[in-house]
Amino acid sequence: MTDRIALEGTLPVGAIDTRASGWWAMIFVVCTEAALFGYLLFSYFYLAVQPHAPGTFPEGGTPSLALALPNTIILLTSSVAVGWAQFNIQRDDSLRLIIGLAVAVALGVVFLIVQYFEWAQKPFTLSSTAYSSLYFVITGFHMMHVVVGVGVLATVLVWSALGYFNRVRYAPIHIGALYWHFVDAVWLAVFFTLYITPLLGLRA
């Protein structure tokens, strides 16, 4: 052996912190998912700049922020709760870990319920126009991700309650949290595209 390669000394064993393979895998899962939303939003902008009859893009006029804006805040708050949980497991505080995850799951479910009402009050359906198709498919893709994210957080919550984690072994929490932060961050892009760009003038 040469002195340039350090083979001596102790090494952590198993899936420890961000050295876990799953952490690296989740980074690239997030990359591919981010690309998916990139192509979805590309489709929105591509069709938005095609000619449309007045008032049909967005269908029914600029979408209301009455539910969307509070819901955005709810989703972002859930990310804060997850971050708080992550912070606490590194201090070996399992109780706060569990509380943080439980709050995040609850906020995620609230987001889905509010989204249901947002959908229900739309005057158009999936098959009305290109805009309506885009609206429901983009928000639908995002809701699917929230459903999966809530499932991930709930699973990690159960594992936390079963005592699998401590201040050294917590990789699954960070991996699940990374996914959840992505789901929240990508909502900002969706929210900006669907709710803000019409206000900025991107409408027919």
Next chain:
Amino acid sequence: MTISDYTRAPSVGTEQPELAARLQKIWETAPGIGGWLSTVDHKEIGLRYIVTAFAFLILGGVEALVFRLQLSWSDRHLLNPEQYDQLFTMHGMTMIFLYAGPVLSGFSNYLWPLLLGARDMALPRLNALSYWIYLFAGIFLYAAFAIGFGPNDGWFNYVPLAARAYNGGPNIDFYALGMILLGISTTVGAVNFVVTFMRMRAPGMSINRVPILIWGTLTASMANIFAIPAVSLAFFLLWMDRNVGTHFFDTAGGGGSAMLWQHLFWMFGHPWVYAIVLPAMGMVSDGLPVFCRRPLVGYSAVALATVATMVLGFGVWVHHMFATGLPNISLSFFSAASIIIAVPSAVGVFAWLATIWTGRPVFTTPFLFFASFILLFTIGGVSGFMTGSVPVDWQLTDTYFVVAHIHYVLIGINVFPVAGAIYFWFPKFTGRMLDERLGRWNFWTMFVGFNLGFFPMHISGLLGMPRRVYTYAEGMGWDWLNLITTLGSFVFAAGVLMLIWNVLKSVRSGAIAGDNPWDAPTLEWATSSPPPPYNFVVIPTVQSRHPLWEDRLASRPDEARSHPHAGLVLEHGREAIGTDPLDAQPDIILKMPGDSYAPLVFAIAVTAIFIGLLLLAWWLVALAAVVTAATTVGWLWPERNLGETREPARD
């Protein structure tokens, strides 16, 4: 709990028979059907990928031979237009999606951990999952063909012809859903390669010491991670348009755009072309120098050119759309971007030529395949350069010139390197050599048949013969060219059969190979042929690009040497060493998963979701989604003793 409860100082040692026997017990797959269905051994998965991809190559090849008979002379009626449409679509879809990509995944799956000095891929069960989904997606797509509803709109599947109004059968629904399913396989495979690159390299194998095949597959995998969502989304939106009445690609006044399909498809399609050639170029970059008895000329330039090709490859998709009426400013930009790709391509070509020129070539069968690839790549590159120019493309688009180009590129840069790679690595796969004499016949038959078949297509294209049309009138001046093309395609097929015959014959009776029959420099040749389930008894340490050639390449006697047969001993269950992404210094002992049925169950459940979507059977979709989710939770369930650092009991 403190970190010290989860740490261990791994011992360092040399290869010992007693250690090898213990590792064999830890790593070997159980015999019988159970082991076969649950194995996560990357070598087994890699070989399955290669064999399955070759099965699809044969199917796609037979489809091509049938329609080449149809096209061999004017006004022939062996096939009706609908049969012809399904055959040429199945041929393109099969070769591009079910052969060309997966066969390279097979080689990379088999070779990566061996090239990197690792015990397995970073995510072995994900690896098994990626194979099963690939297999099921292939069966899904061929089920459509078997019941008479194969995809029939070309592999690029343009709307509006693919819309419900013009294509009422389930043909396109099969294609759309099958492609999304296949996309899942490709994506998890790509993630696995990237993570393996970052975490699983042997200690000391810094990123400037990895073989070029690693660069090729890494680059292709990164591209797939960003490109696959475009095609999966395009096919999903199309499926929605066809089945639930959305208006994404609607041309009947709903506000959609047929051009959106072309954009999404080619944003994927062009990067995909590079994804199915860069790993093959990597195989040549590693294999060719062995037969030139010298290292590759310009390692860094070739590695950077690989990455540059891929990055540029994301900015050229519109060159598939020059004839669609886009603004001139757009055409100019994409034409320039396309032509610039000639630069990194030329870097590779000159590096390979210089390697031959300055080396001492040994004219074996793999050398012939690798060297001929340079010629075919150059011809395909020149025709690509031509069609990258807008006015030339306007003249040649939708003619056989483009068909000639795509075949020179895909057969020249994929099939010929793959054939060479089979001759090169077959001894490692099986412990036996392929027959060299039959190999020469094999090479020359394929080479002559290929050029006889595909070169005349350039001319028929220049004479105006349109592609995707089931026959042509007499007196167009295309008859003799087409007859030659058909003859060439049969000669080429005979060459491929010789390859398969050689494999079937040699796997039983080939000469015994030994560990390193070609006297090659990289780590896969440091272990036995075929390698044991654990790949390496001890984890090698690496100090150069050519660990097995250091004695003859060293310029100073005191240069640091690699140790292929001495290093970390990891024997506390299934373990591998995790190293940092740049310098490959060890930073963790990874616990590797054992064989598992979870990937198979997951793959069956996901496939059932797509069958449900095809039949619009929502109960099946919901049921299969629940099974998929439950399997995932079971798969990922933590193990309390995962970080166990005490000595495990030995049996």
